[in-house]
Amino acid sequence: MTSAPPQLRVPATYMRGGTSKGVFFRREDLPEAARVPGTARDRFLQRVIGSPDPYAVHIDGMGGATSSTSKCVIVAPSARADHDIDYLYGQVAIDADFVDWSGNCGNLSTAAGAFAIHAGYVVPAGDGVCTVRIWQANIGKTIVAHVPVAGGAVVETGAFELDGVPFPAAEIVLEFIDPAEDDGEGGAMFPTGNLVDTLDVPADIVAGGKLKTTLIDAGIPTIFVDADDFGLTGTELREAINGDADLLARFERLRAIGAMRMGLIGSLDEAATRQHTPKIAFVAPPARYLASSGKTVAAEDIDLLVRAFSMGKLHHAMMGTASVAIAAAAAIPGTLVNRAAGGGERQAVRFGHPSGTSRVGAEAKRVDGKWTVTKAVMSRSARILMEGFVRVPSDVC
Known part of the structure; x- marks a missing residue:
């Protein structure tokens, strides 16, 4: 034996x-x-x-x-x-x-x-x-x-x-110090240098083959898109998204295209073995919805709606690093996140996610024509x- x-x-x-x-x-x-x-x-x-x-x-x-x-x-x-x-x-x-x-x-x-x-x-x-x-x-x-x-x-x-x-x-209070990526030349929080990029994508991902995105590297590389471009409201819960195989596939293909544009991968095939980054999320203006816990989230209690994907599925709440990206993007006028939150400058944002709400702060400033975030703060346990x-x-x- x-x-x-x-x-x-x-x-x-x-x-x-x-x-x-x-x-x-x-x-x-x-x-x-x-x-x-x-x-x-x-x-x-x-x-x-x-x-x-x-x-x-x-x-x-x-x-x-x-x-x-x-x-x-x-x-x-x-x-x-x-x-x-x-x-x-x-x-x-x-x-x-x-x-x-x-x-x-x-x-x-x-x-x-x-x-x-x-x-x-x-x-x-x-x-x-x-x-x-x-x-x-x-x-x-x-x-x-x-x-x-x-x-x-x-x-x-x-x-x-x-x-x-x-x-x-x-x-437990967390401070993320200088959370944006640094390229050694003044920072690369926005890898393309733009607050909003228009990506060329296959027409079966979005009609017309053109999609506005905010590509940001703060906390974690993240691709933000408008919910409306996918026929979504931003109030969706996990079951509605994760039960739609076609929609998940569209977002995953978009994630690969965004990763290429951000310089994170050299070919679309590489995205399959880089599932953790970048994240992809869709945003929308505030609206009333019923969270997965059964609690009603009122539109006046939040600044915007955010739903994010992790490892190919919609997250049940919100990833901490993605919260940093949300705060950073919300603090900078002109990003899709900032627009969904109503525009203007802000140092904190409260967003609605599938499980309820979260609040996160960020200190953003413009240095030599480039935006940078010096610190992001959030509470967890x-x-x-x-x-x-x-x-x-x-x-x-």
């Missing part, structure tokens, strides 16, 4: 951050081969999540078979000055064989700040708020998490409510769901 390989037993923490959740690791706890980038790391994380799964249910792993729950995070002490931790995020494809490292998860950035304290990397000086300076290794940006603490530990329970999360928790060990077959890596 041939002996089967034993299972590895690896320390891990399962955390919710914002409207996402994922498996968190201290880098030093990983199998040695998985501590560095490469195939071994990818294979290990895929097996933890349960991917690739042709059944798309993640029955043999920790994933939840959605873009919000197929995530892994690796945290380590930072070697960079003025930073506490390095935070690396992996978006694990569900039924395809790859891990996308091309961007950040803004929601799990919240949990990364809390995890730094849980893991002993940051020791609070006293009760109150502990500031954790995070180096986001995927995109090379600084995030500052303001985490409530008491008795040397993270305060996880509280009264802060976040639409898309069913239970209240303690509020995080808590440990389970901690202990995750097990995977030892022949994985």
Whole structure:
């Protein structure tokens, strides 16, 4: 009888951050081969999540078979000055064989700040708020998490409510410092240099083959379009969009075309293995609608409507990094997002999404004829769901 390989037993923490959740690791706890980038790391994380799964249910792993729950995070002490931790995020494809490292998860950035304290990397000086300076290794940006603490530990329970999360928790404030991409020549928040671009697209994506877009790289590369150009109102919930295979295919093809225009990929085929970025979202002026929770969102309670896609499906709420992109675009007069919000200059925006509403702020300014965002701020919450060990077959890596 041939002996089967034993299972590895690896320390891990399962955390919710914002409207996402994922498996968190201290880098030093990983199998040695998985501590560095490469195939071994990818294979290990895929097996933890349960991917690739042709059944798309993640029955043999920790994933939840959605873009919000197929995530892994690796945290380590930072070697960079003025930073506490390095935070690396992996978006694990569900039924395809790859891990996308091309961007950040803004929601799990919240949990990364809390995890730094849980893991002993940051020791609070006293009760109150502990500031954790995070180096986001995927995109090379600084995030500052303001985490409530008491008795040397993270305060996880509280009264802060976040639409898309069913239970209240303690509020964590995140600051995304200089979230726009920098090309070394004064910034490239708008990769084409335009606030609005007209893309040439096949007529079966939009009638007439011309589509106005705002292409922005702030928080995460994002393509914004007007809902009306697709016959949508902006009040749609997940079921209405995700049940329409043709509409999903049109948006995915558009995402590839936009990625090419933004210089993120060299050919349309590359978009298939870069599912995490860019994001694509449609916007509309405020309107009354019934959120997925059953709560009525009044038009006067929001500045605009936004619906965003993640990994080919409409997101149940809003990605944290996409919220940064929304805030940045809303702050700059002339973008499609700003127009949907009524125009003018603004430092904060409240938008309606499928689960309810979110508020996010951004400080934008024009320097030498180019727009830049110095900081974006939003509130989220995080808590440990389970901690202990995750097990995977030892022949994985």
